[in-house]
Amino acid sequence: MRTCSVAGLAADPRLANLQAQVMNAETGEVLFDRGGLTASRTASVMKVVTAAAALAVFSPDDRFPTTVVKGSEPGSVVLVGGGDVTLSRTATGNETVYPGAAHLDDLARQVRAAWDADPSNPPLTKLILDSSYFGGETWHASWAPTERELGYMPEITALMVDGDRDDPYANTSRRGADAVGRAGDAFASVLGGVSVIERGTAPDGATELGRVWSPTVAQLIDKSLVVSDNTVAEMLARQVAVAVGTGNTFAAIDPAVRQALETYGIARGGIRVIDGSGLSPDNAVPPAYLTRLFAKVEAREGNLGVIRDGLPIAGQRGSLSYADRFAGGNAVAHGAVFAKTGWIDTGYTLGGIVHAQDGTTLTFAIYALGDVSQITADAKVAIDTLTTGLYRCGDELSNE
Incomplete structure (x- = not known):
């Protein structure tokens, strides 16, 4: 007993x-x-x-990639989200709330080097954002909308930076209304030369220009x-x-x-x-x-x-x-x-x-x-x- x-x-x-x-x-x-x-x-x-x-x-030890590939139009590249919500717009060397996160400036350096290495490429002027890896609604109907304003949950997309936080260094930080757009603006800024940003999908078999990896599954x-x-x-x-x-x-x-x-x-x-x-x-x-x-x-x-x-x-x-x-x-x-x-x-x-x-x-x-x-x-x-x-x-x- x-x-x-x-x-x-x-x-x-x-x-x-x-x-x-x-x-x-x-x-x-x-x-x-x-x-x-x-x-x-x-x-x-x-x-x-x-x-x-x-x-x-x-x-x-598995990780998830974010890639950039050559677009189908001359002078265009496609930023392809692979579902890594930790990808950061902060400069390499900074640690955000996500230890081990990849940085957009690293990805941009890879893309710029690969683009400039081919003399047949025209100036790079267009960035296409591909977030199609995740589909459907980005916010579940059963979630309280206040969770976004209070800083606990963003819209769920396959392409975002810093969990779509206003402050990449704060666990609790207000989230935005356009996670994909924020990521695109941040990447265009470090890539340089971009005058047009559009939404779309990567062409089949496109040449890869750069790749970065998320933290591990364990992290x-x-x-x-x-x-x-x-x-x-x-x-x-x-x-x-x-x-x-x-x-x-x-x-x-x-x-x-x-x-x-x-x-x-x-x-x-x-x-x-x-x-x-x-x-x-x-x-x-x-x-x-x-x-x-x-x-x-x-x-x-x-x-x-x-x-x-x-x-x-x-x-x-x-x-x-x-x-x-x-x-x-x-x-x-x-x-x-x-x-x-x-x-x-x-x-x-x-x-x-x-x-x-x-x-x-x-x-x-x-x-x-x-x-x-x-x-x-x-x-x-x-x-x-x-x-x-x-x-x-x-x-x-x-x-x-």
């Missing part, structure tokens, strides 16, 4: 409509369950699912997890869809991610994937799926160690190191909780791994679902307190 109860903590009204599951990662035994089999909105904990799908399809996942970068998460989800072959739109993400997740042999239990970031309230993942996935993450199965290394850590790293997380009495769990945070207008979430004080490794997922205007940000405190209770109980955690 297990005797350590967190029932009182789980009944905290700040948790609103609670769903949760806790599992012993080593034995697979479920120790605590409150609606764990019901698929519900995850908020940004969805980024773990997106990362797992990406690691099932790509190597951690992208780290960024998406540690500070909950929505833009990178959407990039990864769309890249998975393209690679799997389901398409390049929002609608292509769900079948692609679910297919990729088959790699891990976990029953998906009604998973529905609307986006890669978790911003949509229409995403649905059961807590039970996450506890099993996190057990594989902790075991570093396949390439899932990349996720383990990218998770925020209570009191030490990323979104769990902020002043409003694991404070006061919950600080006892500093360094022992490795988890992804989540927040949307209709709930707070947390899911990950606990190294309990008795030495047991637990995996958990906690959803506090409801009207956030009613449950307020105090829901985060209640989630942290419940998680700290898991830390204290370890393998003695009771479901009663």
